[in-house]
Amino acid sequence: MDSHLTLAIYFVYFCLGLIGIGMLSLFWFRIRSNRMEKKQELYLQKHQDYFKFIQTHLNGASDLPLPPGKLTKLERRVIQNKLIEWIEQFKGEIRDKLVKLCQDAGFVSEDIKLLDSLFYGRRISAAYRLGGMRAAEAVPRMLIMLEKQRYSPLTIVIARAIAKSAERGDQLKEMLHHLLRHGKPIHNMAADILMETGLDSSRLLLKLLEDENPDLVKVALVAMWGQAVPEVVPALDRLVGTGEKDVRAEAVKLYLSSNPVLKDDTIRELMADSDWEVRAAVAKSLGNTHAAGSIPLLRTALQDSNWRVRSNSAESLAKLGETGFEVLCQIAKNGSGIEREAALHQVEKAMLEEGEHQKLDQMVAYNKKKLLYERYFGVSESKPVRQVAAVGGDYTA
Incomplete structure (x- = not known):
């Protein structure tokens, strides 16, 4: 019994000793760090x-001189x-x-x-x-x-560090392989790292878009946002039809942002795509490109199972002049279910934009919409936009 008690006392002393050593070590590291900081400030002044x-000779023709004297580490x-x-x-x-x-x-x-x-x-x-x-x-x-x-x-x-220093495209490609081989969803970060390079980005992105590795293609697609790279548009056209879901969705959104002239068959195929992100991107682009001939497709898309597709379709219809806005009014008045909710929300939102229009053509367009609104709903005070509750369908967007 006494031996166990003695062992316990020794163990307590040992633990106290470790704690003391740890505290002394932290105190020493703190003092050392403060001393280093003071020395660095002194050397900066020196x-x-x-x-x-x-600084004054950065623009000169001659090489910059080496640091003077014998220096410490x-x-x-x-x-x-x-x-x-x-x-x-x-x-x-x-x-x-x-x-x-x-x-x-x-x-x-x-x-x-x-x-x-x-x-x-x-x-x-x-x-x-x-x-x-x-x-x-x-x-x-x-x-x-x-x-x-x-x-x-x-x-x-x-x-x-590799991206900043690399002088060849194959070195950057190898860096991306090593970085992405762990299977982590870091494509946005990888794209940010990639754009640290001083190499020609257009040639580099084009090579990555043509690579068989879908991870490299995703990185290139992310890196292209905000980049004006006309050379890659043919590659985007090819990727729109790829079987890789994530790649296809990103390629479609990027392709549409380049304002291509889409054929009617292409629009119909994309609006019927199984991926809601593709359908939503196409629906949004049809309003931005003023594709009035797509009003029937957008009208049908108001019944889509995904709320984002419905919202983008209603927004695009509102941008397509009197015809598109009248379609929204008709559905908001006589429709039902999810399509009526989407249409009514967009109609009421449009009626609250009166004070936002500064230019004459914008005010004229608004007044035309207001006349259509009053034809279907009568003259009334503007009401706040209702928060639309998605009815049925997909809520994962």
Whole structure:
């Protein structure tokens, strides 16, 4: 019994000792961190003249001078971080001069050696800095590092460093393969990483759209939003008919945003697509392109099982002049169920837009709609738009 009690006392003392060591370690790390921050501030002040000289000679013809004097390891890191900060801010020849300065100063070679460090944190930090310095010579080593890396938030750090530094399209493609092989739904993030590259984006996106890997195609489609890339329209036309559901939906939305001239047969096929996202995208585009000949299709789409398709169809009908708005009024007056709800909501919404019209043609169009409204519903005060409750159908949108 006494031996057990003695053992328990020793165990308590041992735990207290571990706690004490832990608290002392945290206190020491805090002091060390504060000391490092103070040293960094001192070094920034010490090298202000050098930084000002670099800034004033960025547009000069000659190479930028190396940091002066014999520097400590921390001093070199402070200067390196300042150069990386400028590299992120500038483009073109100025960036190239700063990148060359990092190479001439030995910053790039030092961090490439750190990629083989036994400490994981040092390897990640080195990859981050190499990306900031656009170190093309480090890309093969970072690709190997990314291939061996298990997926984590730090995987993004390595991938972004590769995207910034890569000089060839195949290196970016390999980076995307390694990044997406984990099966994570990170296509938007991958597209953001991809667009960090300094390579020609139009050629790169076209190659990815033609790839057999659907993940790469999805990344390219996401990356194309906001990009004016006319060369990829034929590839989009092909992807509209692909069997991959997610790819087809994104391709259709992007294809329609390029304002193509759609044939009637193509419109009918897309409006009958099994994917609600495709139907909704087409219904929305018909109003934006003022396709008055599609009024019967939009009229039928008000009975669609998906509320988003119904809403977009009603909105497009309201944009198609007096004829489209009259169809909405007829359904809102004499229709029933989900189509009447969608039509009535859009009609009431249109009647509340009187104060929003500034131009003469907009006011004339509104007055025509108001006359049609009064013909079907009589003269009455404008009522607030009702919140439409979807009746039946699909609620997953």
